[in-house]
Amino acid sequence: MSNHDIHCRFFSQEDLLAAGCLDVGMAMEAVEFGLRAFQEGDVLFPEKIVQIFNDETQERINCLPATFKGRKICGVKWVSVFPPNPVKYGLQNLSAVIILSEIENGFPIAFMEGTLCSNIRVGSVGAVAAKHLAKPDSRTIGFIGAGEQAKMHLIAMKTAVPSLETCRIAAKEGVEEDQFVTEMSAIIPTMQFEKAGSDLSKAASDADIIVTATSAQAPLLKAEWMKPGAFYSHVGGWEDEYAVAKQCDKIVCDDWETVKHRTQTLSRMYKDGELTDDNLYADLWEIVLGKKPGRENDDERIYFNAVGLAYLDVAIAIAMYDRGLETGLGQDLQIQHEMIFEHTRLKDWVRF
Ligand SMILES: NC(=O)c1ccc[n+]([C@@H]2O[C@H](COP(=O)([O-])OP(=O)(O)OC[C@H]3O[C@@H](n4cnc5c(N)ncnc54)[C@H](O)[C@@H]3O)[C@@H](O)[C@H]2O)c1
Known part of the structure; x- marks a missing residue:
């Protein structure tokens, strides 16, 4: 040698x-x-x-x-x-x-x-957010989007919030919902899966945790579907109507300075003058390091968006x-x- x-x-x-x-x-x-x-x-x-x-x-x-x-x-x-x-x-x-x-x-x-x-990073950042921001006894998770990120997010959320027992899934095509359930029920056999047949409201309404992970560029998630106490992890680009963030009690990002210059819903709202720096509650590190509290009661609606660090x-x-x-x-x-x-x-x- x-x-x-x-x-x-x-x-x-x-x-x-x-x-x-x-x-x-x-x-x-x-x-x-x-x-x-x-x-x-x-x-x-x-x-x-x-x-x-x-x-x-x-x-x-x-x-x-x-x-x-x-x-x-x-x-x-x-x-x-x-x-x-x-x-x-x-x-x-x-x-x-x-x-x-x-x-x-x-x-x-x-x-x-x-x-x-890379995919585990997206899921685990969402999971760290959920650990601090979702209700610890959350039972139901609703997904809009059934692709790679959604699948990883389900594993991540179940790790962070073990009480999850029901997963509702809505995708553009029914066949994607089928595939999601086949693959994910093999990995998490204790989870009960419900396919929403592309009815997005069915997946999101009343869910304790909502995840949007789609390739769409449209306001898919409606504010009225997000119940008090829900935690929302926004993974894709433009996926929710502005009223979702507006009704949330806390908006948390992985890094707001980065988020605001991108193209997801919060970035659009910022550019359209519908959201200012003052509307942001915290960056994730502030909560992880104990500088600011995470969830403070069972009624808060909390919005989380990570663009990726x-x-x-x-x-x-x-x-x-x-x-x-x-x-x-x-x-x-x-x-x-x-x-x-x-x-x-x-x-x-x-x-x-
Ligand atoms: N935040 C991050 O750090 C990060 C990292 C990687 C990817 N992403 C983003 O996450 C998103 C999802 O990525 P992916 O790899 O899972 O994509 P994918 O192509 O595997 O899945 C996309 C899903 O979106 C669904 N979809 C598209 N239009 C829809 C509509 N109108 N209604 C309902 N569902 C619809 C499709 O049915 C599909 O299930 C993309 O926007 C991607 O850019 C974010």
């Missing part, structure tokens, strides 16, 4: 799953750790780099780095978003890989599939890496054996 060997560990999605990384409890701890570390100034979080290949369809690849200085690990999520994929090719919209490097010598330590981490993806990826190493899964990837000019065969390989 040369002194200049560089190795890293490769984890496929299957390795990560087999290692037990689809563990929202673990991811929630990583999210809370990440939020705290960021506030303590322990996280380097530069601007993301966005490359858009088609303005109309928004096909893009983004590069999202972050460093946890205390853990001495720098990571980057390289994420592709190709919205036409599902309809045009029957392929997933989002795919990602993650690289982690140590920052003592700067060498890579892990290369891993990143879609799993990529340093939390890196925090979760580090937790997955630790668990992957513990289980011994994954494969060794040799990046180099020698430095370039140490290779004895370099004279045979060089081309002029």
Whole structure:
């Protein structure tokens, strides 16, 4: 073995799953750790780099780095978003890989599939919010949208609020509701599932927790469906009428400064002058760190919207890496054996 060997560990999605990384409890701890570390100034979080290949369809690849200085690990999520994929090719919209490097010598330590981490991040941030903002004895959860994010959100919400026992699901097509129930009842057999037959009001009305996770750009969720005491996790873009946020007692974001410059409902309301900074109750970290109380009574309607903080993806990826190493899964990837000019065969390989 040369002194200049560089190795890293490769984890496929299957390795990560087999290692037990689809563990929202673990991811929630990583999210809370990440939020705290960021506030303590322990996280380097530069601007993301966005490359858009088609303005109309928004096909893009983004590069999202972050460093946890205390853990001495720098990571980057390289994420592709190709919205036409599902309809045009029957392929997933989002795919990602993650690289982690140590920052003592700067060498890579892990290369891993990143879609799993990315989707778990969305769910586990919602779960951390639900832990503080949903009624702890919530029984019913209603979904509008039955895709990848909705499925992960159900696992996340059941982890954060174990009392959930009924899940109502409404999607654009009945076949998606069927698929959601088939897949999710195998994973959570104790949950009672009710298909709403695309009747959105049936899924959301009277639910203790409402989740919208759709690809729509329309005011699907109506204010009158959200009962007092309900917690609403908004995952997609424009999915609810403005009156939903207006009637909520608390509006919480992962990061309001980021949210207000995007395109989801709260961002639209802000741009339309229908919502101001004063209407925002808190960013999630303020509640997690105990700066502000979460839910204060059983009647509050609470609205949560996260746009995604990529340093939390890196925090979760580090937790997955630790668990992957513990289980011994994954494969060794040799990046180099020698430095370039140490290779004895370099004279045979060089081309002029
Ligand atoms: N907040 C975040 O950090 C974050 C991260 C990733 C994705 N997202 C967003 O989450 C949303 C869902 O993503 P996904 O991967 O689950 O998508 P998906 O394509 O797998 O599922 C979309 C769902 O939306 C439903 N839908 C679309 N129009 C509808 C309508 N009019 N009525 C009812 N249901 C309708 C579809 O039936 C489908 O079930 C997208 O908007 C995506 O951009 C958010």
